[in-house]
Amino acid sequence: MLQALGGPVPPNTDHAVSVSLPTWQANIGYEEGQDWVISKMQCGYPRFFVHPSIQRLAEEVIRRHGDVEVDSATLFPTKKTAQVCYSFMTSKIPHEDVAKVRILNFVPARGADPTSLVSSLSCVLYPKQYASVAKQVWQHSGNGISSRRSEFLLTALQDGYLVEEHSPNAPEKPRRLHKGPRRYQTKDSFDATSTKEPGSPPPTNGVREGREYAQFIEERFGRNLNLSLADRAKLAVRRRIAGSLTADVDLSEALEKSPSDGRVAGLSEDDVFLYPSGMSSIFNVHQILLHTLGEKKSICFGFPYIDTLKILEKWGPGCLFYGHGSSEDLDDIEKRLRGGERVLALFTEFPGNPLLKSADLRRIRALADEFKFAVVVDETVGNFINVNVLPYADVVVSSLTKIFSGDSNVMGGSAVLNPHGPFYRDLKDTFEAEYEDLVWAEDAVFLERNSRDFISRIEKINTTTEAVTDLLKASPIVKEVYYPKYSPTKPLYDSFKNPRGGYGGLFSVTFHSTAEAVAFFDTLEVMKGPSLGTNFTLSCPYTLIAHYGELEWARSFDVDPDLVRISVGLEDTADLSGRFQRALAAAKDAATQA
Template identity: 55%
Template sequence: MAIIELGESIPALTPHASSVSLPTWGDNIGYEKGQARVISKMTTGYPRFFIHKAIVAFAEDVVQKIGKPGCQAMLFPSTRTARSCVNFMHSRDPSITAGQIQMIDLVLDKQRADSEMLKKVSPSISAVIFPTPLFPLAKQYWQHSGDGVSSRRAEFCHGLFLDSLLVEKTALQPILNGLQKACKGPRRYQRGSMDKTPSKMNKDGQESPDISHQPATVPLQEARESTQFLEERFGRNLDVSFVDNAKSAIRRRIAGSLMGEVDLSTAPSSKMSSNMRGVVELSEDDVYLYPCGMNSIFHTHRMMLEARGSLKSISFGFPYVDTLKILEKFGPGCIFYGNGSSEDLDDLENRLKEGERFLTLICEFPGNPMLKCPDLQRIRKMADKYDFSVIVDETIGNFINVHVLPYADVVVSSLTKIFSGECNVMGGSAIFNPQGRYYQALKKVADVEFEDNYWAEDVIFMERNSRHFVSRIKRINENAELICDILRGHPLVKEVFFPKHNSSKACYDACRTPNGGYGGLLSFTFYTTAQAIAFFDRIETAKGPSLGTNFTLASPYVILAHFLELDWAAQFGVPADLIRISVGLEDAEELKSTFSDALKAAEAVSLEDS
């Protein structure tokens, strides 16, 4: 494949992509160092680290209209999420005064918006406005929590804001004596569905590139992506009432009771239960959807604190960066076992025997990027004996390959990854184990605390993308084993990290489903950094953050995730020159050729050095 240009979205020319091209090793370092040659070319970025330009443009207009000079804004989907950001900022910097931060709720003016579609969706935005020097602090909350507004939601609501249909909540006045005549909004909102304009899909039902890159400060409604998920893709106009059915389909798919195609125009049958995940009486009501994977972790942690009280947590195994930050910054803190080894479990057990008590143990299965697996069977026994909960992030393993729910109280996942595959929409989920000790307590908290902030358009894309994830996973499993074997057989490759060949294979196999594979993610190292750089710069795959995509995606992961803490990562056996590969659906022979060419580049470096 042709290398995607530096700073372009992955997939290329996709307005709401969840990855960005960093095609050389130097580009990744330049991005981390904030070099102008890299940053100036960034059309987008990974959504929680790079605030989408459509969101930035909307925030700027909010500040211009409502805020004060020298201020910036963060946009959130609800009053509650915005208030949580404000509370975080005050907690991290007590010097912030009450008057420095302004919170504004923008809601639909239903007297002017006569579209039933708009009234049903009830779009809203809550803005946190603060002096520009406080931006890094607000950005911390945005990144860690995943509470920030999605780019599709921002784009849609920005148009309403420009047309004065999304207004300050305090500005709405009651209609007196029923005499005030509602003024109709712009024609484009006077429809009964999310859209009935011509689609921009190609003949294969895929998104056609939007190459306009118009500034988001002008009305884009006739051209934006929210006008595109129609005729060719779905075979009919999509009424917004289908969104509830789409959410139900996603939840059932995650619970294991619904696979493949579904007619969204038909309401689902009465509540279904499934034991496909190895737990009886699991229903779609036990599955909670979130705007992104980190948001599911964030809110699960907060609900666990609410249900069980303020206790320290346990971060077990080398974690994804923001998972550890959540445990450290929200609540009483955590203890960190970065190796995730049996020796770590011995130490934890000694602490427990001596009387220490903990809220929860959170781990990934397998871990990222070393693909190690914790001993969930032993952890479950310890949790039952010493009364702590277990939260497992199954994003990398996925439930087609492994059943982790029997050992967990809650299973979280990033739907952005392999569940979607398309790399064009975010999503997350949390599953409460109905057989878990804390199930009833968590459900009571969720009844009060859970807030559905998953934007309608994102739901539609996620439901469509996930229809055939089972068959995709099978193909990706096979391709990943092929690439793993190629790398393991090459003399310049020092070590390959893959669940099938790791020292923790027995822990993985203990949870592996009868037909499950070992997933699509692997990491590896060369004997020299120069070899790693030559390989990475040569390989003709997409290169950027994220994983679980339908196409192969390469990344110098540790450089991107831990650039300012490389020595810290190294002490847990995570080397700076590691390359992570998320294997896709490509033809096997094509993949062999792609990796062979890149390995030859590494060989050439070795010949020069000899």
């Protein structure tokens, strides 16, 4: 079952969000930039690896508007998202090179049919030596364009339907940006641009007639995607996330059913905001909190997915990091607050990744109410079918790339406002004013299709994961199994578990030696690569891949450098258990040979 190094995971998937790193040594080679690995990389996790279609679009922009020997480009869907990159870069590079960083904006040419799919494009061009600075924005913010959008934009640019904003063929009137949840109710627009004012006649004096643009759209998409579904797909996704749909249903039924109370009374799809990735939801929620509640430090509570911590550290006044997420940490936070310190928000995961520990949300909520800070909970690992954390949060964020989609072929994220939270009205007003819909229409359609059966998938995965972790827990070769069912914080998890909920599909395992961990990982007959929540079982040496340059730092928070993380899929339980037994046998052999 060993998949070829560097290939997409799952195989034969043009827009896969994972990549095959099938051996322990391949993961080390990837982290160290060794050519035998890097030269074979066909794709990668989209916030860490720029998809080939995005690379081609960037190269085309540079060829037309830059210097191919000097410039690099990072691509964003809107001016606002590009401005974030520009501001970050110009604050980090030498003053004398600031003028070499610029933004190019592209818009649909005159003649683009406003009832068809249209998209803007904003490109940050900069000297190649500062690519690592731009990469931080691409990775941490999650706001970059998707690979599907880039395919469309490249064709549109080459065929003359996408033009530089100030060119003669650009529209005469500026396009209005559709913001806030009203955007989802629009029947005539598929992106954040419109080529005419309401009631005005269709333009006919551009480089392409509206009729020709419609033909372009039909040829590009007509045979494999019904674009009229895009806004409806987003609405259905938002209803599912709100929790008002409690069974697997298709698109028509999702839209026909009358919305009902979901996770909390009064919650509706209007309180759900979609983003192009899970990190984008966290980044933008943090920005909105800063805008709404003022410039204050935040708290990162518990060992986090690394980019959350980086966002809080690099944008805004900074961050207090409590990597253990313990009651003693909460004691220290309370002491600081009672001593007069004030914070913007506390960010935490429920449960955490990769140690699957659960935070004391009730105590956190009590402190937040007393000292007037917001609580943001990342529920990606727990997911709202298993746990309901919204009543104790102001905002719940999630990566829809994971189990909500499952197919590992589309990125997405969400933010849900608690309608009973103390900052709800102010936050909702800011979202209405500042929110941009950055989710590409094609991606939304795939996300909706993938998520139709996510409830039954989660139930199956819960059951299988319990069986597999029971097997590992009973093995003397295993040092530790990290899973909510076995965690010291299980009572905290259980207090938020839904009546039909389970303990999820993610767990981590450690061994008594590196040799045992390597043998187990290399022998385990499952897909190997980054990401989680896939419909197929997926494994990675998590600490190596996420913290290779800071292994001792991770160890200081009890994250073993040799930890193996596993995300369970939909395979037959007996078959999957057999694969784990064979991997355990290999680990045992390695122990006896040591």
